[in-house]
Amino acid sequence: MQLTGWYPVYLRELLLFRRKCLRPGYLISAGLVPLMYLTVFGLGLGGSVRLAGGDYLSFLLPGLIAMTSMTNAYACVASALCLTRLYTKTFQLLVQAPVSAAGIVLGEALAAMTKGLFAAGLLIGMGLLLPGQFRVTPLLLLATMLNSGMFACLGVVAGLLVRSHEETSTYTNVFILPMAFFGGTFFPLDRLPAGLRAVVWALPLSQTNVLIRREHLDGPAAAALLALAAYTTLFFVIGMRRIQRYSE
Amino acid sequence: MIALSGVRKRYGAVAALDGVSMTVEPAEIFGLLGPNGAGKSTLVRIATTLTRADAGTCRVAGHDVTREADAVKRLIGVVFQESNLDPELTVAETLAIHGRLHRVPDRAARVARMLQQVELEAWQHRLGRELSGGVKRRLAIARALLPDPAVLFLDEPSTGLDPQIRRQLWDLIRQARRAGRTVLLTTHYIEEAAALCDRVGILRQGRLVAVDTPAALTARVGPFVVDWVGPDGRLVQHMAATREAAIERARTLEGTCTIRRTHLENVFLQLTGERIACS
Numbered sequence: 212m213q214l215t216g217w218y219p220v221y222l223r224e225l226l227l228f229r230r231k232c233l234r235p236g237y238l239i240s241a242g243l244v245p246l247m248y249l250t251v252f253g254l255g256l257g258g259s260v261r262l263a264g265g266d267y268l269s270f271l272l273p274g275l276i277a278m279t280s281m282t283n284a285y286a287c288v289a290s291a292l293c294l295t296r297l298y299t300k301t302f303q304l305l306v307q308a309p310v311s312a313a314g315i316v317l318g319e320a321l322a323a324m325t326k327g328l329f330a331a332g333l334l335i336g337m338g339l340l341l342p343g344q345f346r347v348t349p350l351l352l353l354a355t356m357l358n359s360g361m362f363a364c365l366g367v368v369a370g371l372l373v374r375s376h377e378e379t380s381t382y383t384n385v386f387i388l389p390m391a392f393f394g395g396t397f398f399p400l401d402r403l404p405a406g407l408r409a410v411v412w413a414l415p416l417s418q419t420n421v422l423i424r425r426e427h428l429d430g431p432a433a434a435a436l437l438a439l440a441a442y443t444t445l446f447f448v449i450g451m452r453r454i455q456r457y458s459e
Numbered sequence: 460m461i462a463l464s465g466v467r468k469r470y471g472a473v474a475a476l477d478g479v480s481m482t483v484e485p486a487e488i489f490g491l492l493g494p495n496g497a498g499k500s501t502l503v504r505i506a507t508t509l510t511r512a513d514a515g516t517c518r519v520a521g522h523d524v525t526r527e528a529d530a531v532k533r534l535i536g537v538v539f540q541e542s543n544l545d546p547e548l549t550v551a552e553t554l555a556i557h558g559r560l561h562r563v564p565d566r567a568a569r570v571a572r573m574l575q576q577v578e579l580e581a582w583q584h585r586l587g588r589e590l591s592g593g594v595k596r597r598l599a600i601a602r603a604l605l606p607d608p609a610v611l612f613l614d615e616p617s618t619g620l621d622p623q624i625r626r627q628l629w630d631l632i633r634q635a636r637r638a639g640r641t642v643l644l645t646t647h648y649i650e651e652a653a654a655l656c657d658r659v660g661i662l663r664q665g666r667l668v669a670v671d672t673p674a675a676l677t678a679r680v681g682p683f684v685v686d687w688v689g690p691d692g693r694l695v696q697h698m699a700a701t702r703e704a705a706i707e708r709a710r711t712l713e714g715t716c717t718i719r720r721t722h723l724e725n726v727f728l729q730l731t732g733e734r735i736a737c738s
Contacts, residue, residue, distance in 0.1 A: 219559035226556070227547050300543035307507055308560035309532045458511040459504055 212451070216310030220318025224291070228326060241330040245279045246337065252397060253341075262399065269344040273351055273423040274396035276331050276338070277358050281416055284327025284359040285366040285387055288319055289379050292370025303459075312454035316447055319370075320363040327359030350432060354423035357439045361415055364446035371453040395420035415442045460485045460610060460641040461506060466515035468501050468665075475501040477665035478515070483643050483658075488636050490656030491645040492727065498665040499645035500540065503614045506643070507537045519610055533561075536603030540615040542595040546588035550579055550598055553587060554605055561606035573601040577631065593624035600631050611635050613644040617651060629655055649723045659723065663731040677721040680729040685709050686717040696725060 231237045253268040260267040295302040305315050338345045369382045394416030400408055411417055422435040461483035468476040476498045483489040491499045504510035506517050508528045522530040558566040574580045577597040617625040632655055636642055646652055652659050653673050660670040681698035683705040689695050699705035709716040
């Protein structure tokens with residue numbers, strides 16, 4: 212597997228991102244949804260809930276960070292690839308350049324990962340300003356990075372599969388949104404019925420939510436880490452294969 | 460330089476290309492002429508590795524476009540009909556990124572030279588979305604030429620441009636040929652094919668119905684035309700092998716006749732039975 216040519220792919224996305232990341236519209240869209248969840252569930256309802264002896268806000272914040280990095284990394288690349296492939300046709304420039312398929316996936320995924328981390332960083336900043344027991348641990352940072360990368364790779368796959376911009380919404384509503392709600396963001400997975408719990412536990416975001424809330428790299432954390440690595444590899448390879456077989 | 464043999468491509472029930480075989484010689488400007496939907500863009504997409512043919516082979520400089528796609532990508536520059544520019548990148552950024560993608564050596568100097576060649580120095584800090592159609596097309600050509608390609612593919616490069624900009628574009632294409640590049644351009648403008656191309660291929664419903672020099676093609680159907688407006692007001696055209704034959708033919712017709720030299724439009728009409736959009 213050759214990764215040649217990933218840097219200009221990444222650089223191009225970063226140049227585009229640099230122009231929009233400080234625009235009020237982007238900052239609001241990246242930060243508003245998690246801020247609303249934080250306000251409604253964390254500060255509103257969360258005052259009367261305690262989980263595992265801790266306050267709900269401290270439980271919720273890592274989950275919201277995982278969810279935010281997921282939605283931003285995934286949506287940015289899925290939407291961008293759909294638009295550049297089907298509408299502006301700038302994706303064709305990448306396919307027609309002497310850049311390897313793995314290089315294209317890596318460049319796009321790293322750029323989406325950067326966007327996911329940017330949005331997650333905004334939320335981490337907000338979390339540190341709030342009262343409570345929220346702490347930024349090395350595992351939280353590692354989980355956020357891996358989660359951004361994993362969903363960036365999934366976003367590449369989705370962006371290459373969709374046949375219209377409307378379809379990106381369908382993928383988001385069918386795969387990403389249910390994961391955000393059931394994947395351990397708002398409540399622990401052991402609150403779910405046993406049958407459903409097994410299915411939900413296998414979801415990528417559930418594994419991130421296991422890792423992101425661990426204090427140390429113990430057994431469950433290591434298992435989650437391996438699961439995230441496996442998912443990332445799987446999505447990366449699928450994306451690479453899609454580009455290798457790309458034909459209009 | 461470019462060789463297609465029995466290339467077929469279907470989209471569902473529609474045969475976009477139906478067994479096309481042709482060659483383009485080195486340092487030649489070859490024009491593919493045909494109406495919308497004739498298969499011109501499909502042929503360009505196949506030759507530039509973007510679309511896989513269902514059958515047949517396509518080679519660029521001896522490299523198979525499917526099996527040796529990377530080698531082909533290092534040799535080609537492509538300008539598509541749609542202005543596929545990033546609206547949020549500046550002109551200079553667009554070229555710099557393209558230079559990096561194609562690993563252009565001495566990139567900054569080459570970008571500066573291309574900006575000068577297409578007269579876009581004053582526009583280099585403008586965003587893609589701020590450019591007019593003509594400037595976008597010049598940028599697309601500069602981008603295609605940046606890696607110094609041996610073969611240039613231009614898919615309807617002058618569609619939608621005003622006549623003055625179109626002539627500037629023709630100059631750039633002629634410059635490319637003078638620099639030793641092979642150019643394959645598709646067009647539905649007759650005058651463009653006649654003015655620029657060493658040879659022209661006429662494509663109709665996915666089939667190549669004729670390939671020759673513009674002069675040979677016009678000679679093939681007769682070098683003179685008698686345009687006659689019939690009693691019902693319809694224009695009828697009669698081809699003639701000599702001026703005398705045309706005059707003789709005109710004498711048999713009642714009403715107004717005009718005798719003129721044949722141009723590619725008449726060739727197209729004769730060979731395909733269809734009228735092409737005329738500029």
